[in-house]
Amino acid sequence: MTAGRPERxxxxxxxxxxxxxxxxxxxxxxxxxxxxxxxxxxxAGASAPLALAASLAGNRRLERTARLAALAGAAASPAxxxxxxxxxxxxxxMLRVFKPTSPMNLGTWILSGFGTATGLAAASDLLGVFPRLxxxxxxxxxxxxxxxxTYTAVLVSDTSVPVWHEARRELPLLFAASSxxxxxxxxxxxxxxxxxxxxRRLLVGGAALELAISEAMKRRLGDLAEPYEKxxxxxxxxxxxxxxxxxxxxxxxxxxxxxAAALGGALVLGGAAAKRWAxxxxxxxxxxxPKYTVDHQRERLQRxxxxxxxxxxxxxxxxxx
Amino acid sequence: xxxxxxxTVCIGCKACEVACKExxxxxxxxxxxxxxxxxxxxxxxxxxxxxxAFVEQRKPVxxxxxxxxxxxxxxxxxDGFRWLMSSDVCKHCxxxxxxxxxxxxxxxxxxxxxxxxQEDVCNxxxxxxxxxxxxxxxxxxxxxRVWKCTLCYDRLKGHMEPACAQACPTDSIQFGPLDELRExxxxxxxxxxxxxxxxxxxxxxxxxxxxxxxxxxxxxxxEVYGLPPDPEVVTRKTKSLWGAxxxxxxxxxxxxxxxxxxxxx
Numbered sequence: 001m002t003a004g005r006p007e008r009x010x011x012x013x014x015x016x017x018x019x020x021x022x023x024x025x026x027x028x029x030x031x032x033x034x035x036x037x038x039x040x041x042x043x044a045g046a047s048a049p050l051a052l053a054a055s056l057a058g059n060r061r062l063e064r065t066a067r068l069a070a071l072a073g074a075a076a077s078p079a080x081x082x083x084x085x086x087x088x089x090x091x092x093x094m095l096r097v098f099k100p101t102s103p104m105n106l107g108t109w110i111l112s113g114f115g116t117a118t119g120l121a122a123a124s125d126l127l128g129v130f131p132r133l134x135x136x137x138x139x140x141x142x143x144x145x146x147x148x149x150t151y152t153a154v155l156v157s158d159t160s161v162p163v164w165h166e167a168r169r170e171l172p173l174l175f176a177a178s179s180x181x182x183x184x185x186x187x188x189x190x191x192x193x194x195x196x197x198x199x200r201r202l203l204v205g206g207a208a209l210e211l212a213i214s215e216a217m218k219r220r221l222g223d224l225a226e227p228y229e230k231x232x233x234x235x236x237x238x239x240x241x242x243x244x245x246x247x248x249x250x251x252x253x254x255x256x257x258x259x260a261a262a263l264g265g266a267l268v269l270g271g272a273a274a275k276r277w278a279x280x281x282x283x284x285x286x287x288x289x290p291k292y293t294v295d296h297q298r299e300r301l302q303r304x305x306x307x308x309x310x311x312x313x314x315x316x317x318x319x320x321x
Numbered sequence: 322x323x324x325x326x327x328x329t330v331c332i333g334c335k336a337c338e339v340a341c342k343e344x345x346x347x348x349x350x351x352x353x354x355x356x357x358x359x360x361x362x363x364x365x366x367x368x369x370x371x372x373x374a375f376v377e378q379r380k381p382v383x384x385x386x387x388x389x390x391x392x393x394x395x396x397x398x399x400d401g402f403r404w405l406m407s408s409d410v411c412k413h414c415x416x417x418x419x420x421x422x423x424x425x426x427x428x429x430x431x432x433x434x435x436x437x438x439q440e441d442v443c444n445x446x447x448x449x450x451x452x453x454x455x456x457x458x459x460x461x462x463x464x465x466r467v468w469k470c471t472l473c474y475d476r477l478k479g480h481m482e483p484a485c486a487q488a489c490p491t492d493s494i495q496f497g498p499l500d501e502l503r504e505x506x507x508x509x510x511x512x513x514x515x516x517x518x519x520x521x522x523x524x525x526x527x528x529x530x531x532x533x534x535x536x537x538x539x540x541x542x543x544e545v546y547g548l549p550p551d552p553e554v555v556t557r558k559t560k561s562l563w564g565a566x567x568x569x570x571x572x573x574x575x576x577x578x579x580x581x582x583x584x585x586x
Contacts, residue, residue, distance in 0.1 A: 020355075023364075026459050029460045049577040049578075050580075057581050086444070087443070090442075093427070097425065102421065103422065103559070104424035105424035146569075146571070146573040147567070150566040150567075151566055159451040160418065160451060160454040160552075160553070172565045172570075173565075179573065180573055180576050198580040198581045202576065209576075290544070294549070301551045311527070313526055315510045315519075315521065
């Protein structure tokens with residue numbers, strides 16, 4: 001507070017300066033399809049390298065499960081994405097250009113390549129035809145899978161939404177860990193304990209990392225972590241942390257019992273889906289309340305030397321803050 | 322080309338809002354009275370490409386009269402009322418996040434340096450909406466596409482000025498080449514300052530700062546008008562974001578490989 005800073009507008013009573021409490025930013029218009037897509041694409045993206053590793057290790061059962069998980073995710077993803085568009089019939093406009101500045105455009109290309117490769121690999125595996133092509137397609141899917149699981153973090157953090165943009169370093173790793181946990185969970189649920197062992201390790205490791213990175217992200221966000229403690233995002237975050245921790249513990253300790261492992265896998269899948277919903281909703285909440293935009297930017301301005309504060313220009317001898 | 326909006330002479334008549342809707346055939350979405358001073362438009366959006374903000378403040382000022390002298394602070398402790406009006410609009414950023422993230426190429430930069438959405442290309446993905454640091458773009462109900470100010474692209478092609486600038490009765494909205502407008506704005510700032518209004522400041526007029534193709538002369542902090550105090554071109558970091566995603570993807574691949582260490586069965 002410096003001399004000359006006027007009082008708040010008459011209409012403001014909450015202590016935060018804003019225009020009638022209205023948001024500075026627009027909330028995204030994305031609906032339920034998007035967090036489910038993050039979950040489906042992530043699970044599929046981590047399942048493809050799992051299938052390749054299982055095939056190299058000679059673990060046929062796990063290979064097949066992972067391949068089917070990748071196929072299911074790759075099939076659901078475009079449907080979810082197209083359904084969310086305002087003009088679904090024009091979805092192909094994204095494929096008429098190659099535009100690296102747009103994470104959504106690049107992601108559409110990654111998803112297209114992944115879907116094609118996964119489809120070919122699964123068809124070759126299930127029908128027993130063109131084994132060489134199937135192997136090449138499986139390798140291509142394994143290569144495109146991890147970027148498919150992490151690009152969605154770039155998608156959300158490349159926006160002006162405070163909790164997304166400020167978590168830009170943690171989100172890709174969070175999505176990678178969560179995807180690993182859910183791919184491991186699918187492999188664990190649908191296989192007997194001995195065939196599922198690598199999947200179980202992936203489940204436990206991914207889940208542990210997911211919990212750790214979530215905490216690191218919230219610590220770094222500082223005041224901006226508040227949306228993760230409030231309203232819908234708060235509930236999803238609590239649910240996610242609880243399910244993921246319980247599922248990982250159950251799978252790690254009861255790994256020899258198929259029932260315990262499968263139950264653990266189901267809990268971890270729920271935790272991974274809830275995590276996407278928590279991140280999604282936290283973004284909406286931070287865009288909706290002007291205090292996250294204004295206070296965060298004011299603090300940023302205070303930390304900057306005066307000659308670098310260039311949004312506002314005061315007259316010579318005018319009252320800058 | 323761009324706008325300089327001098328809010329010190331805005332009288333809150335909303336001619337800019339009306340002229341814009343008339344010329345661009347923007348749907349009228351007249352709702353209820355908001356109770357927020359004279360503002361019933363509330364915010365920029367798909368159906369409002371100009372939005373006049375009305376701010377009511379308790380502030381020690383003399384009785385407001387026509388001319389600047391009415392805005393001078395009066396003697397200490399005297400209670401008063403100040404009414405600020407400001408016509409907001411798309412900033413037509415010189416580095417536009419909405420344009421960068423648009424996956425179809427629907428948003429493009431025109432030969433006038435402005436930013437326009439091509440309605441026949443937009444597929445309504447909505448990515449530009451959270452990308453914009455000013456909350457300008459939005460999806461139109463029942464239409465599915467995103468709409469915003471075009472800085473009257475069609476009128477500019479016909480050598481006319483934008484409808485809002487032409488309709489503004491006080492010349493609060495000025496249109497022209499950006500460098501000329503910046504010069505004008507700096508002159509006006511000095512003038513207002515010398516008249517004793519030391520709160521006045523330009524918002525978005527500094528080329529070295531956030532490059533705005535529409536900038537403002539304000540009488541209070543930007544957030545009081547609903548503007549962000551320190552907007553950021555988030556898309557300048559896109560490359561490093563991809564670096565983080567690539568590293569995370571690599572970690573995921575390694576993690577899968579590690580899961581097979583110590584036996585596959």
